[in-house]
Amino acid sequence: MKLNAIERAAMNNPIRAAHQHHREAAWFHRLAGGNLAGQNVLEVGCGRGVGAEVLLDRLHANHVTAFDLDDTMVELARQRLHQRPVSLSVGDICDIQQPAASHDTAVDFGIIHHVPHWQQAIAEIARVLRPDGLLLFEEVPRHILDTWTFRKFTVHPRENRFEPNEFTAELSRHGLHGTARIEHHLGGLIFIGAARKS
Ligand SMILES: C[S@@+](CC[C@H](N)C(=O)[O-])C[C@H]1O[C@@H](n2cnc3c(N)ncnc32)[C@H](O)[C@@H]1O
Numbered sequence: 001m002k003l004n005a006i007e008r009a010a011m012n013n014p015i016r017a018a019h020q021h022h023r024e025a026a027w028f029h030r031l032a033g034g035n036l037a038g039q040n041v042l043e044v045g046c047g048r049g050v051g052a053e054v055l056l057d058r059l060h061a062n063h064v065t066a067f068d069l070d071d072t073m074v075e076l077a078r079q080r081l082h083q084r085p086v087s088l089s090v091g092d093i094c095d096i097q098q099p100a101a102s103h104d105t106a107v108d109f110g111i112i113h114h115v116p117h118w119q120q121a122i123a124e125i126a127r128v129l130r131p132d133g134l135l136l137f138e139e140v141p142r143h144i145l146d147t148w149t150f151r152k153f154t155v156h157p158r159e160n161r162f163e164p165n166e167f168t169a170e171l172s173r174h175g176l177h178g179t180a181r182i183e184h185h186l187g188g189l190i191f192i193g194a195a196r197k198s
Pocket residue numbers: 001002003011044045046047048050051067068069070073091092093094108109110111114115
């Protein structure tokens with residue numbers, strides 16, 4: 001599901017970019033147990049490309065493959081990441097156009113809560129990760145999406161959302177096992193974690 005104008009403004013601004021570059025990069029660095037040097041990384045739902053920039057500049061990924069459902073976001077990412085080692089495309093997380101076991105790490109900067117059939121998104125991530133590959137995720141739980149503010153000002157699927165325990169249970173069903181305790185940040189607005197493919 002694409003963003004409405006309000007959430008687009010909340011995502012595409014310098015404060016969020018600074019947050020991703022400084023705080024979120026540090027969280028993922030810690031959860032990954034170090035940087036991603038030499039790795040082939042997949043970013044799902046890349047938006048305007050700040051996440052891919054973080055993966056290259058802060059976590060030292062070798063190459064980032066990134067896609068988003070929204071072609072206008074992908075165009076912004078193309079402009080931002082011009083001449084960087086990034087492959088960009090328009091695509092759907094429920095049907096990732098990548099071979100099985102093709103990536104060392106997959107990164108979700110807050111997109112799976114936008115996907116109506118999110119369980120299919122998890123199945124696809126598990127498919128494209130190599131054995132022992134890592135998923136790093138930042139997500140928004142159901143009880144936050146159910147608040148008046150989120151319902152009034154943002155557009156998300158209403159049914160079939162998840163709390164962190166449901167999210168990690170689905171990961172486990174696809175052979176992605178948590179490597180650390182789930183953390184809650186920004187006053188509980190988001191949860192983050194990591195899971196490794198068995
Ligand atoms: C909250 S934004 C996050 C964007 C970016 N990851 C960031 O952190 O700035 C969610 C993004 O997911 C994308 N998206 C939603 N559903 C998607 C799907 N099924 N497949 C791929 N991308 C999707 C939206 O277009 C949007 O860019």
